[in-house]
Amino acid sequence: MAEVKPAEISAILKQQLSGFEAGSSLDEVGTVLTVGDGIVRAYGLANAQYGELVEFEGGAEGIVLNLEEDNVGIVLLGVSTGVKEGSTVKRTERIASVKVGEGIVGRVVDTLGNPIDGKGPISGDTYEMPLERKAPGVIYREPVTEPLQTGIKAIDAMIPVGRGQRELVIGDRQTGKTTVCIDTILNQKEFYDAGEPVYCIYVAVGQKASTVANIAKTLEERGALAYTTIVAANASDPAAMQVYAPMTGASIGEYFRDTGRPALIIYDDLSKQAVAYREVSLLLRRPPGREAYPGDVFYLHSRLLERSAKVINDDNIAKEMNDLPEVLKPLVKGGGSLTALPIIETQAGDVSAYIPTNVISITDGQIFLDGDLFNSGVRPAINVGISVSRVGGNAQIKSMKKVSGTLKLDQAQFRELEAFAKFGSDLDASTLNVINKGKRNVEILKQGQNDPFTVEDQIAIIYAGSKNLLKDVPVEKVKEFERDFIEFLNAKHRGVLDTLKSGKLTDEVTDTLTSVAKDLTGKFKN
Incomplete structure (x- = not known):
């Protein structure tokens, strides 16, 4: 039988004691009172803070939402499996992140x-x-x-x-x-x-x-x-x-x-x-x-x-x-x-x-x-x-602000007159003008699902609508006109669209948009 040397034992004990820390870490632990419908009530978490994350013994997490005299109300994040009456819950001292x-x-x-x-x-x-x-x-x-x-x-x-x-x-x-x-x-x-x-x-x-x-x-x-x-x-x-x-x-x-x-x-x-x-x-x-x-x-x-x-x-x-x-x-x-x-x-x-x-x-x-x-x-x-x-x-951007300035007002006015027009057929020329322009603008503002427009294309077509350049285009052909108008500008006048994108609306740009729109409307006239 091997002899036990006291010196060796004391050396081992000294070595182990040197790593001992007197300060004990106290995890604040509570006990689950009730659990149901994703809500847990627990006691023993006297210092828990509102909104603090807590951890249950099965690994589930919850957030403290109610602080009452004798218990805390915890809302569970995720499923409540493993959380039962009597199981332990401990503070994490951090908020949910x-x-x-x-x-x-x-x-x-x-x-x-x-x-x-x-x-x-x-x-x-x-x-x-x-x-x-x-x-x-x-x-x-x-x-x-x-x-x-x-x-x-x-x-x-x-x-x-x-x-x-x-x-x-x-x-x-x-x-x-x-x-x-x-x-x-x-x-x-x-x-x-x-x-x-x-x-x-x-x-x-x-x-x-x-x-x-x-x-x-x-x-x-x-x-x-x-x-x-x-x-x-x-x-x-x-x-x-x-x-x-x-x-x-x-x-x-x-x-x-x-x-x-x-x-x-x-x-x-x-x-x-x-x-x-x-x-x-x-x-x-x-x-x-x-x-x-x-x-x-x-x-x-x-x-x-x-x-x-x-x-x-x-x-x-x-x-x-x-x-x-x-x-x-x-x-x-x-x-x-x-x-x-x-x-x-x-x-x-x-x-x-x-x-x-x-x-x-x-x-x-x-x-x-x-x-x-x-x-x-x-x-x-x-x-x-x-x-x-x-x-x-x-x-x-400045160019959009200029062309769409009156559009909201025009459309609100159109909706008002449209309701009024249902009652009377003899409308004066200016009222008819507002209604006809409004109908075309409604068509212009229609858009398919998952079909966003670039800002320059938007400005170009809204300019044509707000300046009443589509008055000779039948309402049912406005979408066709819009497609051709934008395709033509992208193919032949890309510089004009780039100017619009940069926020500028010069006379040269408006002249080009007007002439292109007028040339195209001829194709759509009744």
């Missing part, structure tokens, strides 16, 4: 930023961006002056959207709200090809998985997924995932905004987010308010939409921005922007319901899509009368 980097572009992710497109993990460096974050303060912002081209004639001419603006897209179901937003994403391909990409984020809340798959397929086929990220919280996902999905999208958008680049985010749609938030709030036993929504549903949307901004074009000031994540500070640049196109679904055209009025008051204007117009074949079905952009002409 998502990993964002250049590799997230072109991917489909869930609310927690995990890829769900089967293309493997997100590549490259990633940075932790908090889901909830304060919006930039007043001194870090700049007025909206740069246009965000949607490629939709009716919007770019009459309800322009600028970079950093929040423009609401509102209408009944099946009126083309998503189509307007997807077309806007497709139109950014022109800037991506030119090496100045506008990074797009499409947030799908509470939609069918098949719908999201179709949108991803459309974007991929058109080459638009190269600059787009899709955040999906499908109808089958828990309510908490649907509530936080728009915030995940905003965090991804803020990464591009704070690194000095333009980004566009589409929330499709915030009505479903509000419904999910109502569900979570009622399950947490918070008192219901109007339409059973909780009292802070306005704050839910205002704090989300205020995160869209045009950041000041000064790197030194931008670096001082409030609430910047530490990991992002070395990358911060000024001049970035995050433009938001939130979607709200109305019931039977009722824009005065609770959620629609809330979001209208938060945003910088709204595009109202009308079911009656849609059914009568006017697509996009934009109701010009009650659609408005509170940024207006500041978000247009």
Whole structure:
């Protein structure tokens, strides 16, 4: 039997004791009291903070949303399997965040930023961006002056959207709200090809998985997924995932905004987010308010939409921005922007319901899509009368501003007279003139799905319409005229279109447009 030497034992003990630290680490651990409907009540987390991420013993995560005297209310992120009465839950001492980097572009992710497109993990460096974050303060912002081209004639001419603006897209179901937003994403391909990409984020809340798959397929086929990220919280996902999905999208958008680049985010749609938030709030036993929504549903949307901004074009000031994540500070640049196109679904055209009025008051204007117009074949079905952009002409290039100046007024006047004309047949010449011009302009503003127009093509055809150069073209042949007119200009007068694109509308340009239009109208006369 080997002899045990006391000196060796004491040496081993000394060595082990030298690595001993007297300070003990106390993980604050609680116990689950009840679990059900995606809500957990736990006791023992006395120091838990509102919005803090907590971890359950099975690996599931949750967010603390209710702090009560003897327990905390936790909303589960993901499935509740493995979480049962009596199981332990511990604090993480950090708030919910998502990993964002250049590799997230072109991917489909869930609310927690995990890829769900089967293309493997997100590549490259990633940075932790908090889901909830304060919006930039007043001194870090700049007025909206740069246009965000949607490629939709009716919007770019009459309800322009600028970079950093929040423009609401509102209408009944099946009126083309998503189509307007997807077309806007497709139109950014022109800037991506030119090496100045506008990074797009499409947030799908509470939609069918098949719908999201179709949108991803459309974007991929058109080459638009190269600059787009899709955040999906499908109808089958828990309510908490649907509530936080728009915030995940905003965090991804803020990464591009704070690194000095333009980004566009589409929330499709915030009505479903509000419904999910109502569900979570009622399950947490918070008192219901109007339409059973909780009292802070306005704050839910205002704090989300205020995160869209045009950041000041000064790197030194931008670096001082409030609430910047530490990991992002070395990358911060000024001049970035995050433009938001939130979607709200109305019931039977009722824009005065609770959620629609809330979001209208938060945003910088709204595009109202009308079911009656849609059914009568006017697509996009934009109701010009009650659609408005509170940024207006500041978000247009000079040439577009000049040609479309009176278009909105003309169309509103036409709609008024059109209704009046139904009652009487003997109209004077000037009224007939307004009606005939209006009918042709309605045709000009019609546009097919996934068919965005470049800004120069838009200006050229709107100039022809607003100057009444199509008065001899039959209404049913206006689309044919438009196609020939734009094809001819692109083939024979590319220089004129380039001048329009640069924002100039010279006499030489207008003379060319007028003569080309007049030459073409001869071909279409009855």
